[in-house]
Amino acid sequence: MGKKRVAIVGSGQTLHRSRRPDVNGQELIHEAVQAALSDADLTLADIDAIVIGNMDHFEGINYVDCWSVDGSGGWMKPVIKLTTGGTTGSTLSIGGYHMVASGLFEKVLIIGWEKNSESDTTGAITTAFDPIWDRLVFAGAISGLAVEAQAYMARYGATDRDAARVAVRDRRHACKNPHAQLRQEVTIEQVLASPMLADPIHLLDVCPRTDGACAVIMANEDVAEKLCPTPDWIWGTANRHSYTYLADVNFGALDSMAGAAKELFAKTGIKEPRKQLQVIELYQPYSFAGIIWIEDLGLVPRGKGAEYIWSGATDLGGELPINPSGGVIACNPIGATGLIRCAEVSLQMMGRAGERQVPEVELGLSTGFGGCMWTDMMLHGKRKPE
Amino acid sequence: MDKVAIIGIGMTKIEADKRGDTFADMAWEAVNLALADAHMTIAEVDNVVTTSNDFWDGRTISCMAVGDATGAGQGKNTSCVEGDGTFGAFYGLTRILSGAYGTTLVTAHSKGSESVSSLITNAALDPIYDRALGLDMVTACALQARAYMHRHGVKPEDLARVSVKNHGNALRNPLAQLPLKLTVEDVLRSEMIADPLHLLDCSPVSDGCCAIILANEQRARRSARQPVWVTGVSCCADAYYLGDRDLAVPRSLAQAAKRAYAMAGIHDPAREVQVAEVYDAFTYQELMWIEGLGLAEAGGAKDRLERGDFDLEGPLPVNPSGGLLGGHPVIAAGLYRMAEAVKQLRGEAGSYQVDGAKVAVAQGLNGLCGQSHCVWTLDNRS
Amino acid sequence: METERSSVELMVQQSQINVPYSWWAGETASRFFAGLRDEQKILATRCAACSQVFVPPRKTCPQCFKDTAWLEVRPEGELVTFTVARRQLAALPRPVPLIFGLIRLDGATTALLHLIGEVPPEQVRVGMRLKAKFAAERRGGILDIEHFRPA
Numbered sequence A: 001m002g003k004k005r006v007a008i009v010g011s012g013q014t015l016h017r018s019r020r021p022d023v024n025g026q027e028l029i030h031e032a033v034q035a036a037l038s039d040a041d042l043t044l045a046d047i048d049a050i051v052i053g054n055m056d057h058f059e060g061i062n063y064v065d066c067w068s069v070d071g072s073g074g075w076m077k078p079v080i081k082l083t084t085g086g087t088t089g090s091t092l093s094i095g096g097y098h099m100v101a102s103g104l105f106e107k108v109l110i111i112g113w114e115k116n117s118e119s120d121t122t123g124a125i126t127t128a129f130d131p132i133w134d135r136l137v138f139a140g141a142i143s144g145l146a147v148e149a150q151a152y153m154a155r156y157g158a159t160d161r162d163a164a165r166v167a168v169r170d171r172r173h174a175c176k177n178p179h180a181q182l183r184q185e186v187t188i189e190q191v192l193a194s195p196m197l198a199d200p201i202h203l204l205d206v207c208p209r210t211d212g213a214c215a216v217i218m219a220n221e222d223v224a225e226k227l228c229p230t231p232d233w234i235w236g237t238a239n240r241h242s243y244t245y246l247a248d249v250n251f252g253a254l255d256s257m258a259g260a261a262k263e264l265f266a267k268t269g270i271k272e273p274r275k276q277l278q279v280i281e282l283y284q285p286y287s288f289a290g291i292i293w294i295e296d297l298g299l300v301p302r303g304k305g306a307e308y309i310w311s312g313a314t315d316l317g318g319e320l321p322i323n324p325s326g327g328v329i330a331c332n333p334i335g336a337t338g339l340i341r342c343a344e345v346s347l348q349m350m351g352r353a354g355e356r357q358v359p360e361v362e363l364g365l366s367t368g369f370g371g372c373m374w375t376d377m378m379l380h381g382k383r384k385p386e
Numbered sequence B: 001m002d003k004v005a006i007i008g009i010g011m012t013k014i015e016a017d018k019r020g021d022t023f024a025d026m027a028w029e030a031v032n033l034a035l036a037d038a039h040m041t042i043a044e045v046d047n048v049v050t051t052s053n054d055f056w057d058g059r060t061i062s063c064m065a066v067g068d069a070t071g072a073g074q075g076k077n078t079s080c081v082e083g084d085g086t087f088g089a090f091y092g093l094t095r096i097l098s099g100a101y102g103t104t105l106v107t108a109h110s111k112g113s114e115s116v117s118s119l120i121t122n123a124a125l126d127p128i129y130d131r132a133l134g135l136d137m138v139t140a141c142a143l144q145a146r147a148y149m150h151r152h153g154v155k156p157e158d159l160a161r162v163s164v165k166n167h168g169n170a171l172r173n174p175l176a177q178l179p180l181k182l183t184v185e186d187v188l189r190s191e192m193i194a195d196p197l198h199l200l201d202c203s204p205v206s207d208g209c210c211a212i213i214l215a216n217e218q219r220a221r222r223s224a225r226q227p228v229w230v231t232g233v234s235c236c237a238d239a240y241y242l243g244d245r246d247l248a249v250p251r252s253l254a255q256a257a258k259r260a261y262a263m264a265g266i267h268d269p270a271r272e273v274q275v276a277e278v279y280d281a282f283t284y285q286e287l288m289w290i291e292g293l294g295l296a297e298a299g300g301a302k303d304r305l306e307r308g309d310f311d312l313e314g315p316l317p318v319n320p321s322g323g324l325l326g327g328h329p330v331i332a333a334g335l336y337r338m339a340e341a342v343k344q345l346r347g348e349a350g351s352y353q354v355d356g357a358k359v360a361v362a363q364g365l366n367g368l369c370g371q372s373h374c375v376w377t378l379d380n381r382s
Numbered sequence C: 001m002e003t004e005r006s007s008v009e010l011m012v013q014q015s016q017i018n019v020p021y022s023w024w025a026g027e028t029a030s031r032f033f034a035g036l037r038d039e040q041k042i043l044a045t046r047c048a049a050c051s052q053v054f055v056p057p058r059k060t061c062p063q064c065f066k067d068t069a070w071l072e073v074r075p076e077g078e079l080v081t082f083t084v085a086r087r088q089l090a091a092l093p094r095p096v097p098l099i100f101g102l103i104r105l106d107g108a109t110t111a112l113l114h115l116i117g118e119v120p121p122e123q124v125r126v127g128m129r130l131k132a133k134f135a136a137e138r139r140g141g142i143l144d145i146e147h148f149r150p151a
Helices: A025-040 A088-101 A121-128 A142-156 A160-174 A188-193 A255-268 A289-296 A305-310 A334-350 B023-038 B062-066 B085-097 B117-122 B137-152 B156-170 B184-189 B217-221 B251-264 B283-292 B301-307 B333-346 C002-006 C026-039
Strands: A006-013 A049-053 A079-081 A107-115 A196-198 A211-220 A232-240 A279-281 A363-370 A374-381 B004-011 B047-051 B077-081 B103-111 B192-194 B207-216 B228-237 B275-277 B359-366 B372-379 C042-047 C068-073 C076-085 C098-105 C112-116 C129-134 C145-150
Touching (some): A025 A107, A025 A211, A079 B228, A088 A232, A088 A334, A088 A363, A088 A374, A107 A334, A160 A188, A160 A289, A160 A305, A255 A289, A255 A374, A279 A334, A289 A305, A334 A363, B004 B023, B004 B085, B023 B062, B023 B103, B077 B085, B085 B228, B085 B372, B137 B156, B137 B283, B137 C098, B156 B301, B207 B217, B228 B251, B228 B333, B251 B372, B275 B333, B283 B301
Parallel strands (some): A049 A079, B047 B077, B047 B103
Antiparallel strands (some): A006 A232, A107 A211, B103 B207, C042 C068, C076 C129
8 A cells, every 4th residue: 555646536515505494414414425426426335434524613513523424424434524714625625635645545535514504603713713812802704804905905006896806707607506605696886885894895705604515535546537537636735724823924915825835836847827727716715815815826926916807817718717616705615615616626627517617627726715814725637647 | 554653752741720821832842742752853744733622622723723833834734633632643644644744743632621521522412302401421421331331240340440440550650630549449439420420430621732743664764763653543433323322332443443453463452462542531431442442352341350451560451551530631632542552662651661562552532422433553563 | 931930820711602503403303393392293214225213313314325214103112221410510401310311212223312200310220111201381302302201
């Protein structure tokens, strides 16, 4: 045994909604799992291990990976929970990769899920921050993002109109994605007229709260091609969960994305991401990130993000589509969100992304964001890596 | 499985209330102990897996608290497992076996002193069918204890003997919280918490952090310390609802153990394992897990215990460190078992050393009544 | 640093996490609770593949992953195991002594977790027959069964 190359051979998602009163959490998980098993034409007996995650405080269940075995299929299998806040979904995709690459498991089922409708999201998320230093003054997820946007705007003269163009793009893309929660276009004027949450972020600049689950099946190279004619090969992963205290953050640029991208691109031979990548599913929880973080990715120089967005390059049909699925602004079941980015890129690599398919893909990137301005990323390829 | 070894360990003292330490302080202490133990710097740690629990820590994204203290700020790839430290170590192991990293630092922590444990564990009960009944870990485990005792004719005295042994062993472990010289009578006369579990049948809920460093073969052979090799490891989860399981039978543990032993080439664990560190959150659990690990027949652990087989001087010492009865930082608990097993196999356990120990088993668990287990077999021979 | 530390007053910040929850029971559990509340019936589900009967009911069989079908089970069964809580642990809803048990209802494969009442703790025995006592006021929850008592 030892190092094995890994591919995604199937995935499944629920139809994500703001509320799913017809199912409890583990029944929601089960839907995604069944969809993934069908997609890969496998049964539960074929699965060797389960990697699962969510953010406990959103569902209020302790040892939740143990609780959910009825729905996840974990009965009498190895079950491991990974959880890292908003990055949970991408952390899970990285986890599944290592579990299969290790040679210990041939086929691993990865599950990310969240039932945000069951709790007060801000109330729960506020507990992420240090109770002595940060929690009393920094409420919720939005505050950090607003500071980032303000810092960037002050340096580069970008405006909320630039950010709104990102929101318009993603909401238009989501119309072609049957799984997305919000499937209605918005205009720039509508975004700017929507209620201000934390200057300069408007309601329509940010992600909704969603009940949803996503399941991805990874397999090693010995069986991947038997299970799937065109599997999605994992070329590499990198992450940075660098900051512990919100006030330490270097606001206005996403250091963790720059660090992770540098590492990932170096080890996979990506020298010109704009030329070598054909699709990106960016975990973009709010619109400004769509301008700022593509600079950290190295797609464009600092301060040139807005220009690139306005050029239409990142729209479907453009040079490098970003979030053909509609991304996080259209759908956000937090524990699943990062995994959905991974699943969506896998559909692109397999040529099965339906109306949102990007033509002639070779390499794609999925990212995760969360915690204290953290980043995860994964490079996917149509061909097997060397 | 490629060869992977544990080359460094660090454990904070286990205490009832580490009032002067935050989670980060504990992690800082354990990590630096492990680095010093391995003669390594943080720069030589290729990636980090921390283990924590959001409920116990009162923090969603509980891993955030220990980021700086575990090297996340050093531009490293990091991740977090929520569950017992043995599961964190398992994921850390796969990140080496995948070929991605040469060394993994694994930590696990909790501070039981910062919360009301009954409410924290009540939150593990299904909110739809079970939680309103008001059980917690203690009452749930009491159900299991009764089922196990009824099945095999195990008496309260048999449970009490585990407490006497482990608190007694703790007298020799400077890190233990509760070194106590007890008699069986002391245990039986202690306050009844939930029948059949007396106070002294229960582990405390403690504060502590443990860190270990895993290394691939190449890095392990360059290590300044004698490597302790991972020969087998497996995890397995049983059904969730207590009523779906036969609580008297540690089915998922038996499967995990079987697979770990198969990987290690251990055919007769009761004879080949020389020391065991097991998850004795309650006295009855030590007996059940000994049996689930194949170290005694079903129902047979009590007789072996009474004969002294599991004492420090016996043929198969169990929890020579004092186990969790000696001090129980939840979440870190299984990683402490691994670290203690490493000490034994290195010959560094001082006055609680099991002489000539070459093969050890360490076990951790997750969930109510030992629903999910992770079993590790370790060997000090190349 | 150590000597500085030893003279520091160690402070503790008291707090509480207040996150309200509304758990969707889902259709399956909802039907079960409606059965308790409106008909004082205990409903279960049976797996088409392995024939296990689940109480509380499941939408799909956790082992076979196949759909299940509804059936009613008798509100009476056998005590599989029990405990008597004697210390007033924080999660307990009522004063001790409080008796919890797993009851396998006739016809069910799995046992139901619940409270045991109307019997002195010393007289509770593994294997004894128990019957559900429904609460006078029922709201659609597991406590619509007040407890199980000797049959």
